[in-house]
Amino acid sequence: MDLFLSRGFEATTMDEIAAGAGVSRRSLFRYFGTKEDIVLRTLAGTGEAIRDALRARPADEAPWEALQAVAGSLATDGSWSSERELAIGRICLETASLRARRAEKHQGWADLLVPELAVRPASAPVGESAAQAILTAALACLDLATDRWVAGAGADDLPALFAEAVAAVRA
Incomplete structure (x- = not known):
């Protein structure tokens, strides 16, 4: 690095x-x-961490609420506050191949996360298709929030940026 x-x-x-x-x-x-794999190695266990955090959330919590709570807890664990993370984020934001590889990693998370979301209630269990749509939208919100956080040199609150993006999608 x-x-x-x-x-x-x-x-x-x-x-x-x-x-x-x-x-x-x-x-x-x-x-x-690849070089991209070296930069994005920190994402390797993130899918499992999100899955585990979702499993720890109340079973009756709706998918979007669970995802927002998980994103908030993961973003405030201290790992997103360093200058080094910002510098790595800038490299990812400025490099097309890294953005593409990040999207590919996110796609791999679907196998882990869709089943966790599919059993969560909305007013009834959301099912596989709806869970996939929610996850895809949530990951787009996460990418937007992270990119805005990096562009703002870490001055903004990452969970708040994610919540803002989620609110826009859900509106």
């Missing part, structure tokens, strides 16, 4: 990353298939 932050994403090569990590290029590719 230090290489990406100092030299820029596009200017940093996998050979430089391997040398900086003290491993061979082949070993590096065993763990990371």
Whole structure:
């Protein structure tokens, strides 16, 4: 990450990353298939964390309310407040391949999260199709909120930005 932050994403090569990590290029590719995977490695466990947090929410809580509560708790856990996170966020915001890879990671979360949302009540269980639509919209809201948070240099409250985006979608 230090290489990406100092030299820029596009200017940093996998050979430089391997040398900086003290491993061979082949070993590096065993763990990371692309440079994008290195930057977005922090998202690897996020789907599971969201699923676990959803499971911990009250079973009778509606999908949108549960998602907002989870987003608020994850965003305020302290990991989103550092200058380093902002710098990584800027790289992601400015690099098309990272934005695309982020969307791909989010798509992978659907297998974990749709079943959790599908059993939550609205006035009745929402079902698989509705859960997929809610999740897709919620992830778009999360991306918008995160991008606005980064663009504002972290000055805004990330859960509030997410809540604002959710309110717009639900209006």
